[in-house]
Amino acid sequence: MSRRCQTVVRRDVIDGNVVVSEFSKAPARLRSSGFARSSLAIVGLAGIVACLGLLGAGYRGNVGAALGRAWGFAAGLSLAALLAYLGVPWAYCRWNQWRLRRWVVQQKRVVLTLDDGPGRQLTRAVLELLAARGVKAVFFLLGRNVRENQDLVRHIHAQGHEIGSHTYDHLHAWKVAPWRSLADIRRGFRAIDDALGTRAGRYPFRPPYGKLNLMTLLYLLVKRIPIVYWTIDSGDTSRRGLGDNRRAAQLSRAAGGGVVLAHDFDRQAREYNQYVLDSLRATLDTARECGLQPCTFSQLRTPGKGGRR
């Protein structure tokens, strides 16, 4: 999910049914524990060191000058570390999206992607729609939802759709310690492996909120795990409420293709589910009118034998 996708989901059991709820902010427990050991602590640390460096640089004496240089060096080092930790993944995200836009336009493609599922109701409805249109999509599954809906995960896979991972607990890689975000990624892969009865250990990956830190980015790159952002947001998690369900279709037409982001977890407000279905339907209608061919991410990435690697 993107910077604009500020949704956090939580599972509750109501009347024996698992209900996935949507939150515009993280639950208090997640916020407090996350920030306490957050990577954002680096920001504070760098700020403190930078201030001390400035103070140190103000001394005139020999000892003071030496201290000033030392603090200045420490401040510069901290800022460089911060830039690398957050800035490099940010730059990678922009490059990844630029590359996706180039691919879809060159190949005249539309890739439908569904995040945060599977949801018991909406995912099934989406599968019916896709089957009726003969279209394959990419499902970036949330590990904790996978654990609850293993049959549904196997059904998605059996239908020929592409399975991707969206971590296990949807942790924000900038708001938790790097080792926690890394563990969340690996746990998400394991959940899918368990559901499918495989030991693949890697699937196309979409970072929650679109955020990676340097550690998670390096892990994914070293493991050669495809990182899949998006180029068009359907707007189904907009904090300003639902807008035009033809938004994704119009943007796909204007751009000449796109990787469309939508969400298939069940929500308490049913109009969101209908919005997603209408949005996907409109996007597929428009794709047909414009000659854009729906495909999965793997088909986009390797468009034929000897295709792009």
Ligand SMILES: [Zn+2]
């Ligand atoms: Zn998400």
